[in-house]
Structure formats: C-alpha cells, structure tokens
Amino acid sequence: MAEHEDKRTLDEVRADIDAIDREVQELISRRAECAQRVAAIKLAEVQAALEAGEGETEVVYYRPEREAQVLRRIIERNRGPLAGETVAHIFREVMSACLALEKPLQVAYLGPEGTFTQTAAIKHFGHAAICVPRATIDSVFDQVESGECNYGVVPVENSTEGMVSHTLDNFMDSGLKIAGEVELAIAHHLLAAAHTPREKITRICAHQQALAQCRNWLDRHWPDIERVAVSSNGEAARMAAQTPGVAAIAGETAAELYGLETLAEHIEDYADNTTRFLIIGRDEVPPSGRDKTSIIVSSRNKPGALFLLLDPFRKAGVSLTRIDTRPSRTEKWAYVFFIEFEGHLQDPNIAAIIAELEEQSILLKPLGSYPRAVL
Numbered sequence: 330m331a332e333h334e335d336k337r338t339l340d341e342v343r344a345d346i347d348a349i350d351r352e353v354q355e356l357i358s359r360r361a362e363c364a365q366r367v368a369a370i371k372l373a374e375v376q377a378a379l380e381a382g383e384g385e386t387e388v389v390y391y392r393p394e395r396e397a398q399v400l401r402r403i404i405e406r407n408r409g410p411l412a413g414e415t416v417a418h419i420f421r422e423v424m425s426a427c428l429a430l431e432k433p434l435q436v437a438y439l440g441p442e443g444t445f446t447q448t449a450a451i452k453h454f455g456h457a458a459i460c461v462p463r464a465t466i467d468s469v470f471d472q473v474e475s476g477e478c479n480y481g482v483v484p485v486e487n488s489t490e491g492m493v494s495h496t497l498d499n500f501m502d503s504g505l506k507i508a509g510e511v512e513l514a515i516a517h518h519l520l521a522a523a524h525t526p527r528e529k530i531t532r533i534c535a536h537q538q539a540l541a542q543c544r545n546w547l548d549r550h551w552p553d554i555e556r557v558a559v560s561s562n563g564e565a566a567r568m569a570a571q572t573p574g575v576a577a578i579a580g581e582t583a584a585e586l587y588g589l590e591t592l593a594e595h596i597e598d599y600a601d602n603t604t605r606f607l608i609i610g611r612d613e614v615p616p617s618g619r620d621k622t623s624i625i626v627s628s629r630n631k632p633g634a635l636f637l638l639l640d641p642f643r644k645a646g647v648s649l650t651r652i653d654t655r656p657s658r659t660e661k662w663a664y665v666f667f668i669e670f671e672g673h674l675q676d677p678n679i680a681a682i683i684a685e686l687e688e689q690s691i692l693l694k695p696l697g698s699y700p701r702a703v704l
C-alpha cells in the first residue's frame with residue numbers, strides 16, 4: 330500500500346489512465362520522429378561519403394549495439410511494478426516499429442512457419458520485421474549472403490542436446506558475421522489434429538532434436554509408437570494437421586498456426602531446456618559494452634595444441650562461454666574449435682589474445698563480436 334492511501338474512485342482512475350495513454354502516445358510519436366531524424370542523418374552521411382568517393386555505399390539503419398544499450402538501460406532503471414523484462418519487451422516493439430518506418434528489416438529464419446527459430450526471430454527483432462521462412466540452414470545463410478535478406482536467424486546450441494553442427498559447419502565457408510544471440514526457453518508439446526483419439530495415432534513426428542529432448546517421456550508414455558525425424562517441428566505440425574494418425578512434437582506457435590490440439594504439455598525431459606540462436610549479418614557490430622566474441626580456430630597437430638590455444642585466455646583472465654570441436658574436413662583427424670568468450674574484438678586485451686592465437690594456429694577466423702542477449 331502506498332504511503333498516502335489512494336482515494337480515487339473507479340471513474341477517476343480510468344480518467345487518469347486515459348490521460349496517461351494520451352501522453353504515452355504523444356511521447357511514442359515524438360520518439361518515432363526522432364528515429365526518422367536519425368535515419369535521415371544516416372542517409373545524408375552515406376550520400377556525403379559517396380560523393381567524396383569513400384567506401385560507404387549502404388545505409389545501415391539497424392544498430393544492434395545501440396538497441397542492446399537502450400534495452401539494458403530500460404531494465405536497469407525500471408522501478409516496477411512491471412518486471413524489467415516485461416517493460417523491455419514493450420520497448421523492443423516500439424524500437425522495431427520505429428525502425429520499420431524507414432524500411433522494415435527482412436529477416437530469413439529456419440522455417441517453416443511455426444518453428445522456434447521464428448519465435449526467436451520475433452523475440453530479437455520485434456513484430457515489425459518481415460520474417461522470411463527458409464527450408465534449410467544453408468539457405469538462410471544464402472539469403473543473407475546474396476543480400477535478399479538483411480539478417481538471418483539460425484539455431485546454434487541446445488542445453489540438452491548440444492550444438493547444431495550444421496550451423497557451425499556453415500560458418501567455416503561463409504563470410505557472414507554474427508550480429509547477435511537469442512536465448513529461448515523451449516517447451517515441447519504433443520500435438521494432434523482436433524478430435525484425434527489416442528489409439529488412432531500411429532506415428533510421432535518431430536525434428537530429431539525435439540525427439541531427443543523428449544526421449545525419456547516418449548519411452549514412458551509412447552514406448553511402441555514409431556518416431557519419425559522430419560526437417561523441423563513446424564513441418565511435423567503441418568503433417569499432423571494434414572495426415573490422419575500423425576502426432577507432432579512442437580511448440581505453442583506451431584500448435585496455434587496449424588490449429589492442433591494439445592495431448593500433453595511440457596514433455597521435454599529437462600525443465601530448463603533452452604535453445605540459443607545466432608543472428609547472422611554482413612556487417613561487423615561495434616562494441617555495446619557487454620559483448621561476446623566467437624572465433625573458429627584450428628591448431629597444428631602437436632602435443633599440447635589445445636592447451637596453447639586456451640592459455641592466452643587464462644593469462645588475460647577472459648572467460649570462455651563455450652568451446653566445441655568439429656572435424657576439419659580438409660585433413661583426417663584434424664579438428665577446428667569453435668570458441669566463444671566475453672569481450673569485443675576491438676578491446677585491446679581481446680586483440681592481444683587474437684594476435685597470440687594467430688601464431689599458434691593454422692587457421693583463425695573471427696566470426697564476429699556482438700551484444701550479449703538482453704531479453
């Protein structure tokens with residue numbers, strides 16, 4: 330209860346809310362006008378650079394580092410009663426709409442519609458972005474490389490099942506940079522077309538990662554039913570809607586999209602099942618103040634090789650957030666390491682680590698520095 334008791338009547342409180350809404354709306358309009366002004370300044374800068382014969386040819390309206398800073402500040406100064414994250418989600422949408430005033434971002438994601446990757450894309454870019462489903466991780470990379478889309482969203486690791494090796498393999502051959510990361514709590518449900526009796530179900534379809542994430546539950550509840558791995562959970566949901574006898578494992582978005590009934594909720598084996606996604610783009614992202622960096626590095630095959638790759642991080646006191654191994658594909662029994670750590674390539678201590686690693690390795694490819702996920 331507040332210090333001074335609130336004596337307003339229902340009508341008075343509603344009149345206050347109406348007045349506040351008017352103010353909030355006016356402020357949002359002013360904010361949108363500021364964003365338009367920023368866009369005009371960016372355009373003028375690029376035009377001036379073009380006239381002066383300097384490199385810049387493309388106006389980059391979207392600034393991930395700036396958006397991360399805005400959202401962090403909103404969470405820090407939030408005074409309640411709404412949770413910081415709730416308020417940040419509202420501002421996420423406001424920024425998304427402001428940015429789209431110039432030109433909505435085109436974002437390719439691993440589809441079809443209804444996948445967790447789509448949910449991740451909307452969580453990161455807001456609803457004003459135009460999200461374009463692609464059938465494979467390769468084609469998400471292609472869309473961004475060719476310039477048809479500004480950014481792409483691909484899954485990279487799951488807390489239960491580990492890395493998505495296909496995404497990491499794509500980075501080996503691609504010139505794209507990581508521009509951001511998104512984390513999503515993954516809830517799986519068993520779904521079927523409306524009014525499907527349990528005994529009519531002959532197959533359960535899902536992406537292989539989802540089947541793996543629900544393995545124990547399936548063993549307990551559906552031990553004898555055929556499990557079929559398909560290209561995505563969205564595809565599984567589509568099949569369940571169209572093919573009698575098929576049930577799907579997928580999330581809420583897919584259930585809504587295809588009008589499916591939920592036979593069992595939260596069937597994932599581990600409660601804090603989380604998937605991490607990466608945002609891929611063509612440009613490097615300047616520091617936001619709280620950044621992560623990802624690199625691919627391959628060492629000579631000699632004793633202590635991995636130790637030598639990791640020692641520069643230990644000496645500089647830089648925390649690794651992840652390390653994974655993939656076969657190098659060019660040489661039998663040679664490996665490349667995907668290493669992620671805190672800091673930005675432009676930080677002097679990180680630049681020094683990279684210089685040291687260059688001496689130790691036969692291949693070193695920075696994949697980019699990007700703001701740590703805020704939401």
Ligand SMILES: C=C(O[C@@H]1C=C(C(=O)O)C=C[C@H]1O)C(=O)O
Pocket residue numbers: 363364367368390391392393395396399423424425427428
């Ligand atoms: C307004 C800008 O452009 C875009 C819109 C932003 C916003 O609405 O706050 C923030 C960053 C950019 O994605 C800017 O760069 O400041």
